[in-house]
Amino acid sequence: MLKVENLYHAFNRRTILEDINFSVEKGQLCGLFGPNGSGKTTLFQCCLGFIRPDKGMIRFLDKDIRKLTIRETAQHVAYVPQHHTQPFPFQVEEMVLMGRTPHMRGFYKPAKKDQAAARTAMERVGISNLAREPFDILSGGQQQLVLIARAIAQGTDMIFLDEPTSALDFRNQTLVWKALRQIADQGTGILACSHDPNHVAWFCDTTVVLGSPGLVAKGDPSKVFSQQLMDEIYKGACEVSHAMDLKIILPSGLTRHPAEAAGC
Amino acid sequence: MKLNGKALLLKLDFLKQNKTAGLTGLALLVAGTACFCMGTGAKYIPAAMVGKTIFSHISGFWDGSDISPLYHTIIWKIRTPRALLAIMTGVCLASSGAVFQGCFKNPLVEPYILGTSSGAAFGAALGIMFPSFFMSVQMLAFAFAFLAVGLAYTMARTRGETPLVNLILSGIITGSIFTALVGIVKYLARDEALREIVFWLMGGFYYAGWTDVSLMLPVALVGFLILWSHGWKLNILSMGDKEARALGIDPEKNKFILISLSTLMTAAAVSSVGIIPWVGLMIPHAARLIFGPDHRVVLPASALLGALYLLICDTIARTLTQTEIPVGIITSLIGAPYLFFLVRTRGQRM
Numbered sequence: 001m002l003k004v005e006n007l008y009h010a011f012n013r014r015t016i017l018e019d020i021n022f023s024v025e026k027g028q029l030c031g032l033f034g035p036n037g038s039g040k041t042t043l044f045q046c047c048l049g050f051i052r053p054d055k056g057m058i059r060f061l062d063k064d065i066r067k068l069t070i071r072e073t074a075q076h077v078a079y080v081p082q083h084h085t086q087p088f089p090f091q092v093e094e095m096v097l098m099g100r101t102p103h104m105r106g107f108y109k110p111a112k113k114d115q116a117a118a119r120t121a122m123e124r125v126g127i128s129n130l131a132r133e134p135f136d137i138l139s140g141g142q143q144q145l146v147l148i149a150r151a152i153a154q155g156t157d158m159i160f161l162d163e164p165t166s167a168l169d170f171r172n173q174t175l176v177w178k179a180l181r182q183i184a185d186q187g188t189g190i191l192a193c194s195h196d197p198n199h200v201a202w203f204c205d206t207t208v209v210l211g212s213p214g215l216v217a218k219g220d221p222s223k224v225f226s227q228q229l230m231d232e233i234y235k236g237a238c239e240v241s242h243a244m245d246l247k248i249i250l251p252s253g254l255t256r257h258p259a260e261a262a263g264c
Numbered sequence: 265m266k267l268n269g270k271a272l273l274l275k276l277d278f279l280k281q282n283k284t285a286g287l288t289g290l291a292l293l294v295a296g297t298a299c300f301c302m303g304t305g306a307k308y309i310p311a312a313m314v315g316k317t318i319f320s321h322i323s324g325f326w327d328g329s330d331i332s333p334l335y336h337t338i339i340w341k342i343r344t345p346r347a348l349l350a351i352m353t354g355v356c357l358a359s360s361g362a363v364f365q366g367c368f369k370n371p372l373v374e375p376y377i378l379g380t381s382s383g384a385a386f387g388a389a390l391g392i393m394f395p396s397f398f399m400s401v402q403m404l405a406f407a408f409a410f411l412a413v414g415l416a417y418t419m420a421r422t423r424g425e426t427p428l429v430n431l432i433l434s435g436i437i438t439g440s441i442f443t444a445l446v447g448i449v450k451y452l453a454r455d456e457a458l459r460e461i462v463f464w465l466m467g468g469f470y471y472a473g474w475t476d477v478s479l480m481l482p483v484a485l486v487g488f489l490i491l492w493s494h495g496w497k498l499n500i501l502s503m504g505d506k507e508a509r510a511l512g513i514d515p516e517k518n519k520f521i522l523i524s525l526s527t528l529m530t531a532a533a534v535s536s537v538g539i540i541p542w543v544g545l546m547i548p549h550a551a552r553l554i555f556g557p558d559h560r561v562v563l564p565a566s567a568l569l570g571a572l573y574l575l576i577c578d579t580i581a582r583t584l585t586q587t588e589i590p591v592g593i594i595t596s597l598i599g600a601p602y603l604f605f606l607v608r609t610r611g612q613r614m
């Protein structure tokens with residue numbers, strides 16, 4: 001569905017992306033992952049058409065994104081920002097309805113089917129009860145769900161999320177990732193940036209790991225995430241362990257609290 | 265105070281659900297207020313008579329010969345163009361204020377932010393100081409208003425994009441340059457010209473006539489309709505450039521169209537009536553408070569409220585004392601406490 005081939009990009013003469021190749025298929029939840037400064041955001045913005053890569057090809061459903069207009073791109077890919085500040089108190093319903101914009105024509109008057117799509121999207125992430133609430137008073141987790149509902153309402157083949165859970169508490173992180181898992185299972189391709197290797201290990205089908213510069217590993221996280229890989233990208237800061245049949249990444253040298261260990 | 269604000273918001277919720285009814289009511293209110301305001305003044309004329317006189321002029325089949333010629337002169341030659349000019353200025357300033365606030369994602373932006381007012385002020389000051397110049401005061405003001413915004417926009421543009429921070433900064437820069445230039449003109453001007461410049465800067469509808477109306481009507485009407493047709497896009501633009509792009513709206517193209525059109529409208533208003541503050545800043549706030557943030561409603565509501573506000577302020581300006589007070593003073597004196605009220609009650613939610 002999304003196919004990235006031989007992508008190169010440099011910024012201020014520093015190579016950020018080098019020879020990136022990967023693809024995301026229908027129904028896959030792909031975690032894009034790597035340390036700070038490894039080019040996650042740049043790759044992300046290239047895929048969305050916000051910046052034009054120096055070399056290489058990005059395709060959606062075999063169409064070159066350089067040949068798509070802004071409107072056509074928006075019909076193929078939806079984008080969920082990491083954080084959204086809203087200066088005006090739009091209601092949740094209105095925010096979700098805005099996702100229908102690439103399908104509206106003329107004076108952009110939302111039609112019955114747009115309203116219906118917005119309602120379905122809100123039901124799918126379980127925020128129908130918030131429809132009339134102003135977006136700006138919601139909690140961080142609820143706001144993220146609204147933005148995801150907007151992306152669903154956009155009715156695209158793919159959804160890109162920029163660190164969807166970076167500002168959320170533990171419960172909301174799980175809630176958002178589970179929602180993403182469910183959306184992917186219903187046939188949408190998802191590419192999500194994350195800083196937390198555990199999220200990728202627990203929820204994603206496939207992963208793209210970036211080091212600097214270039215691709216370090218890709219594929220099923222349960223196979224890809226090895227002690228060697230973690231040592232390479234995090235310089236020995238963490239250990240790969242197991243819980244149930246999942247991998248779990250722990251900080252290395254973790255001991256119990258020193259005060260308790262000393263028997264105080 | 266806090267409780268009152270809440271009760272007010274509850275009452276206003278009715279209008280958030282019934283937007284068409286609210287807008288129609290507002291339009292009727294503007295028409296009624298216009299009739300009342302045209303009756304008020306040095307010579308009081310009942311509103312019904314005002315309506316009758318205007319009707320006799322716009323309907324082709326009745327010449328209103330039983331109305332006194334004095335009424336014809338006062339209503340049709342003096343007060344009607346003045347009221348129309350106030351309405352159109354209100355429409356231009358308030359709707360372009362709403363557009364600027366939407367484009368800049370910032371509810372504290374006003375249409376003068378890119379230097380329109382200081383540019384116009386310099387143009388007008390030049391025109392007043394050199395009356396023999398081939399362009400009129402109005403045209404000079406208009407030309408310099410556009411020049412200032414053009415400068416600000418060009419300065420802000422880097423690598424095919426116009427980031428908001430750049431735009432605001434370059435607006436401040438051009439604004440201060442032209443303010444300094446106005447200072448030079450004021451310093452060099454003779455007493456008479458200086459007095460005239462100062463009066464122009466405070467804004468007013470003193471010399472309103474049918475020529476001004478015919479010059480401004482197309483700009484106000486066509487400009488407003490195009491802005492209104494971009495209402496939904498403005499909602500999307502207020503999400504920020506990246507999200508707008510991802511939602512299929514080209515931010516650069518649409519912001520350019522909207523900003524140039526609002527600049528045109530602001531410049532047309534400023535060049536014919538001078539610098540009238542506060543309308544473009546606070547009226548869109550009032551519109552959002554009443555009708556919610558959807559720009560498809562905020563734009564017409566701002567236009568109507570702006571018209572209403574300027575009609576009332578101008579009537580106060582010309583009737584409060586023996587001589588006329590510049591209307592800019594009235595709009596600020598009434599506007600500032602209102603914004604204070606807004607800031608205090610907004611703490612809960614707007």
